[in-house]
Amino acid sequence: MIQDNLFNYKRFVFLKWALLLTLISSFAYLFDQPRINANGGTWLGYTLGTIGALLIVWLMWFGVRKRQYANETGNLRGWVSAHIYLGLALSVVATLHTGFQIGWNVHSLAYVLTMATIGTGVWGLSFYLRYPTEMSNVLNRQSPEQIVEQIQTLDREAQKQLKNVADMVGRVIAASLKQSIYPNRKSQRRGNVKDCATENAVNYLQREMTQADNLSDLYRNQVQRLRALKQLRRYYHLRYWLELWLSIHVPLSFGLLAALITHVLSVFIYW
Ligand code: HEM
Structure with missing residues (x-):
């Protein structure tokens, strides 16, 4: 029997969800005919923005879930697997939400921080997958x-x-x-x-x-x-590398949350 790991967890269930989300968002974007240029302010823009914002809040919630040792909703491996695949799908949802309209403003700042957080996630994944095992092997059952x-x-x-x-x-x-x-x-x-x-x-x-x-x-x-x-x-x-990448990934995600709140508030204030 093949063992569940981060990638094939429960027969790639989160990869399937992430692909579904990516495909539906992409088709909706391709077939949508907005009267104005595609951007965050069309009905599709609002829908993708809402999905993206919910995803960001949920991805950040992982930091809390990781520390709830008594909580048994889904095991941690499942959470990390979902975090990776849905985190990657977010890059498509967020890009389509912008309608490729990037400028020097707080809305684009939220987008840039989203992509930077996802980028550091991908970068750190290579450490996260290899280093903990190598660290315990190198110590040979000693502290x-x-x-x-x-x-x-x-x-x-x-x-x-x-x-x-x-x-x-x-x-x-x-x-x-x-x-x-x-x-x-x-x-x-x-x-x-x-x-x-x-x-x-x-x-x-x-x-x-x-x-x-x-x-x-x-x-x-x-x-x-x-x-x-x-x-x-x-x-x-x-x-050093294991701590360094998380010390970039996590603060970036908090910066993103702050930019996201500012972005959402400013959209509703100037509506
Ligand atoms: C905007 C998107 C993302 C946000 C907001 C986000 C946020 C977070 C947060 C808050 C943590 C918890 C860190 C801690 O408290 O120790 C975390 C951990 C992690 N993230 Fe992300 N992340 C995002 C995307 C990604 C992506 C795309 C990947 C990989 C492709 C990824 C890989 C990881 C990994 C491997 C961990 C460490 C898991 C662990 O320590 O067990 N993240 N992320």
Whole structure:
């Protein structure tokens, strides 16, 4: 049996609804013969505008539904599936509602914010689909805090071993122990650390071990430190993008709601 996922949820029920909505709106637009140029003010314009506004309010309601852990109306996977397909259908409904009349005014601002919110939704979807699984795989059933604790334990062991080694080795290890997961947000965004002191220590000890055989424990310690650092780096890099896109998608949707309210009020005030 094929498992329900975000896309094929209940045999693509929301894809079917979204296609139906898109087709009905498009045919209505094609066959409508308004006496004025097609825009939001014809009967079809008002109908599409009302559907679009209701869709926006419902799409935003998802943020509330997501946090209602006790609520059992539809499961969350179904909600996300509907959110994606009907969110995409909104781009057609909203475009037809405008009648392709875009200008420098609050009505067009609502449209631009709608398309921007949908655009960030599509952009974030690729992160949303792949990153959570990769994040839990990379941690290998541990929490990031547990891996940080492992590094702290490794560092305490390395400190003890430093007494019996040459000055140069001591300096290389001291630098490695100061090496953080990411030195700044830029490296977290890119997901790599230039000139990582722990990586340098591993390479240095690998070379030195051929001459001094008391370095093998320290080498193993640094290899483990580097492995743990790499796990955390990958995890926090993915988390960065996962949080970043939502921190754009959500504020944009609130901006859209404000513009939508202004758009609707101004239409009725100047009617
Ligand atoms: C104007 C249209 C849209 C609005 C107003 C909107 C609004 C929202 C809101 C309020 C949330 C909740 C975020 C939170 O509270 O954590 C959300 C989440 C999300 N949206 Fe949208 N969205 C829109 C379109 C889209 C589209 C077209 C897609 C994808 C193609 C999409 C994908 C997502 C995803 C994947 C989430 C995260 C779900 C989760 O955290 O479980 N959105 N959106």
